[in-house]
Amino acid sequence: MTTNASLTPISTLATTNASLIPVSTSVTRHTDYYLDSVVFEVQNTIYRVPRFQFERHSSIFAATFSLPPADDVAEGSSEAKPLKLEGINRLDFERLLKVLYPLTPVFKTPNLTNTEWLSVLKMANMWDFLEVRELAIEKLGDHATSSDCVERILLGRQYNVSSWARSGYADLAKRETSISVEDAAKIGLEATVQIFKLRESLLKTDSLKTLELGDLFKAELQQMDSAHDPSSPPLPALPGPDVKINFNTSVPLESGKNKKLRVRFPAPSSTTSALPTSPFSFNPATPAVATTSS
Numbered sequence: 641m642t643t644n645a646s647l648t649p650i651s652t653l654a655t656t657n658a659s660l661i662p663v664s665t666s667v668t669r670h671t672d673y674y675l676d677s678v679v680f681e682v683q684n685t686i687y688r689v690p691r692f693q694f695e696r697h698s699s700i701f702a703a704t705f706s707l708p709p710a711d712d713v714a715e716g717s718s719e720a721k722p723l724k725l726e727g728i729n730r731l732d733f734e735r736l737l738k739v740l741y742p743l744t745p746v747f748k749t750p751n752l753t754n755t756e757w758l759s760v761l762k763m764a765n766m767w768d769f770l771e772v773r774e775l776a777i778e779k780l781g782d783h784a785t786s787s788d789c790v791e792r793i794l795l796g797r798q799y800n801v802s803s804w805a806r807s808g809y810a811d812l813a814k815r816e817t818s819i820s821v822e823d824a825a826k827i828g829l830e831a832t833v834q835i836f837k838l839r840e841s842l843l844k845t846d847s848l849k850t851l852e853l854g855d856l857f858k859a860e861l862q863q864m865d866s867a868h869d870p871s872s873p874p875l876p877a878l879p880g881p882d883v884k885i886n887f888n889t890s891v892p893l894e895s896g897k898n899k900k901l902r903v904r905f906p907a908p909s910s911t912t913s914a915l916p917t918s919p920f921s922f923n924p925a926t927p928a929v930a931t932t933s934s
Contacts, residue, residue: 681722
């Protein structure tokens with residue numbers, strides 16, 4: 641008999657009902673294809689899915705699943721104790737599940753509408769599904785390109801896609817028609833003034849068709865780029881000190897040492913009524929960052 645390196649022996653086969661399935665000392669669990677499931681509750685609807693897509697592709701869920709349970713039963717382990725995603729729209733969540741778990745005979749990217757892909761992008765941004773985010777941006781490329789330049793700027797801002805905002809600013813500056821009051825209200829006074837200055841300087845040199853933004857909007861575009869780039873240090877989304885929320889759970893991170901897992905959120909803005917109480921009850925401009933402290 642040969643030993644498969646991908647198989648991990650276990651002394652006892654855990655079952656949901658030991659009285660029905662005999663205990664075995666020779667059975668092994670595959671390291672990749674023995675999947676745990678998780679039960680979610682979103683807007684009074686229960687979902688049970690394999691846990692691995694959330695765990696492998698979202699740093700926020702991976703950190704959450706690594707926490708030891710507060711009691712003997714972990715949240716998400718059963719319908720009696722689901723992991724509740726407060727403040728999440730059920731339709732948005734289901735569209736994310738369509739991408740993570742396509743219900744097709746052979747795995748393939750689902751055929752979603754632009755509205756559905758925007759929901760997927762929203763969820764991917766919120767929970768740091770970086771690969772799903774890239775896929776959604778790719779699928780929405782034609783939609784963004786064909787959108788009005790002002791709408792493209794707003795989409796870029798909302799979903800932290802700098803290429804959309806950059807092309808929107810450039811097209812708005814090159815547009816033959818002037819910026820309307822409605823457009824100015826949408827993009828804000830500062831951006832409107834910058835666009836007018838750019839148009840004025842370019843019209844003087846008759847170089848409108850070769851427009852380059854240069855350093856205009858540099859800080860805003862850098863902020864978008866860094867929001868979901870794990871290699872970039874996070875930039876503050878809002879002024880003011882960071883707010884740290886301590887889940888008061890000790891996690892063994894190093895040999896012989898326990899540290900507290902913390903999740904850092906931007907300081908609340910004037911439109912934020914209250915601080916989030918969990919990583920699943922907020923809609924941040926930038927993702928939460930898991931940090932540790934002694």
